[in-house]
Amino acid sequence: MIPFVRDMAFEYGRPDAVSPLIRRVVANNPGPFTYLGTGTYIVGQGEVAVIDPGPALDLHLDAILEATAGERISHILITHTHQDHAPLAYPLKACTGAMIYGLEEPRHQADEGEDDSGLGADDTRRFRPDVMIADGQTVSGPGWTLEAILTPGHASNHVAYALREENALFCGDHIMGWSTTVISPPDGDMTQYYASLDRVQARGFDTLWPTHGPPITDVAPFVEAYRNHRLARERQILAELREGGGTIAEMTPRLYRGVDKRLHAAAARSVLAHLIHLVRIGQVHCEGTPNLNSHFKLISNSMI
Numbered sequence: 001m002i003p004f005v006r007d008m009a010f011e012y013g014r015p016d017a018v019s020p021l022i023r024r025v026v027a028n029n030p031g032p033f034t035y036l037g038t039g040t041y042i043v044g045q046g047e048v049a050v051i052d053p054g055p056a057l058d059l060h061l062d063a064i065l066e067a068t069a070g071e072r073i074s075h076i077l078i079t080h081t082h083q084d085h086a087p088l089a090y091p092l093k094a095c096t097g098a099m100i101y102g103l104e105e106p107r108h109q110a111d112e113g114e115d116d117s118g119l120g121a122d123d124t125r126r127f128r129p130d131v132m133i134a135d136g137q138t139v140s141g142p143g144w145t146l147e148a149i150l151t152p153g154h155a156s157n158h159v160a161y162a163l164r165e166e167n168a169l170f171c172g173d174h175i176m177g178w179s180t181t182v183i184s185p186p187d188g189d190m191t192q193y194y195a196s197l198d199r200v201q202a203r204g205f206d207t208l209w210p211t212h213g214p215p216i217t218d219v220a221p222f223v224e225a226y227r228n229h230r231l232a233r234e235r236q237i238l239a240e241l242r243e244g245g246g247t248i249a250e251m252t253p254r255l256y257r258g259v260d261k262r263l264h265a266a267a268a269r270s271v272l273a274h275l276i277h278l279v280r281i282g283q284v285h286c287e288g289t290p291n292l293n294s295h296f297k298l299i300s301n302s303m304i
Ligand SMILES: [Zn+2]
Pocket: 080, 082, 119, 154, 155, 173
């Protein structure tokens, strides 16, 4: 079982000091994927970085500007380009002159528009930061240093940012305290996701600050449980295939019994992500490129 953490004291638009170097302002965009809303982080004092400005909401822009009144925003950092994280970066840059750091929106995400996971771009204009950040690259201000850690999986362009002074990680949607994260192919990739979980675990952070919901403070057991949850899902999928259920449409309602039906379309994409991984590692077979309509078969010597 994942030891989820869900309680968080906040008011929309109100900046809360949540650690010596970190303030958080929550945007009023609650929903099945965003939980209470997007948590925008302000790092430092006087000269600050803003992480994940959030969705294009005027009230949230005002809240960030009010929270940083009398200070200078020197960096805008994006964990990934989903609509609940990045769009406000442009107006925030226009108001402050700060440069935007992150990775650009992949072409297929922009071209496809909003997919049925609810996480895709709804705009044909591709998001491009001013600075394409590299793994290990740091940006800093007075008393703070942020290091980029590439963490593809939830999104191919996902970047987490380590705050060295507090041994903490702004982990975006890679790891969330309130829920598992959606891995939606083709941009989401389960094989990469496992590797990115390992990267975070290896660093031994004291605190994870997801963009949605409260921080995770018991990091190692949480990440371990998060990983085990995925492995358990894989075993369930293999068991479904052993029973003969060979399509995602057949498997998803059984695998996600008791889960909010609004999430089933996204869940189906997670099942596809698992199956792509299982095909890649030689445990499952399907004709052609795996997709939502493929028929999957267990390779007979697969371990369950
Ligand atoms: Zn996301």
